[in-house]
Amino acid sequence: MTAAMRALLAEDDAILADALSANLRQAGFQVEVADNGAVAEYLLTRQTFEVGIIDLGLPLVDGLTVVQRVRKIKPQLPLLILTALDGLEHRVAGLNAGADDYLTKPFDFPELEARIRAVLRRASPGDAGTGSGSDTGSSATAVGQLVFDRDLRRATISGQALELTPREWLLLDLLLTQRRKVITKEQIGLAWSADLSESGGPSSLEVYIHRLRRKLEGSGVGIRTVRGLGYLLETQD
Structure with a gap:
């Protein structure tokens, strides 16, 4: 993991967003925070990020819709869902929408960091997080x-x-x-x-x-x- 890795954190809880972004920066990420789904969708589809971390309960545009729309435009971008909804139907809906992983609240930051690194490894097999390689390898x-x-x-x-x-x-x-x-x-x-x-x-x-x-x-x-x-x-x- 390098300092150049950019993460978009979409979270409308300001206290949680501040805490998570601080931990992510300490873990070596450059973090952009979006407090609603419309901003998250705009940034993820128009800027370059290595990973998107998206809360389902976002205002304006819900997180599930953000995931679906971003996945259509950037099919290779790793997306991880955060939510307080832990029912099986919610997890399946999130994964079927295009999320690479699903983490329910409350959680400890080390688990979130581990899951982020895991989806980055899967996105770039054999060369975690670099974003390099052939078109087949990246998608x-x-x-x-x-x-x-x-x-x-x-x-x-x-x-x-x-x-x-x-x-x-x-x-x-x-x-x-x-x-x-x-x-x-x-x-x-x-x-x-x-x-x-x-x-x-x-x-x-x-x-x-x-x-x-x-x-x-x-x-x-x-x-x-x-x-x-x-x-x-x-x-x-």
């Missing part, structure tokens, strides 16, 4: 030999196209978005709920997990079952 997520490009809707393993059904795509997208976290069956069911292209409900999840595991063989990426909780994407040596 895609690379884990092991797997390269997943949400915007181009393309996935490859060692350069070979990975053929996925719509539900397999949504499942892999969710696992990658929430890397290092256990994904519950309920989360997967919600992610699938808008897809009407395939028959079968949550009861068929194990079939999709099995198929996706087979397709990921040789990629250096696997899906681990966490008994009683859900599934976790992990790298394999």
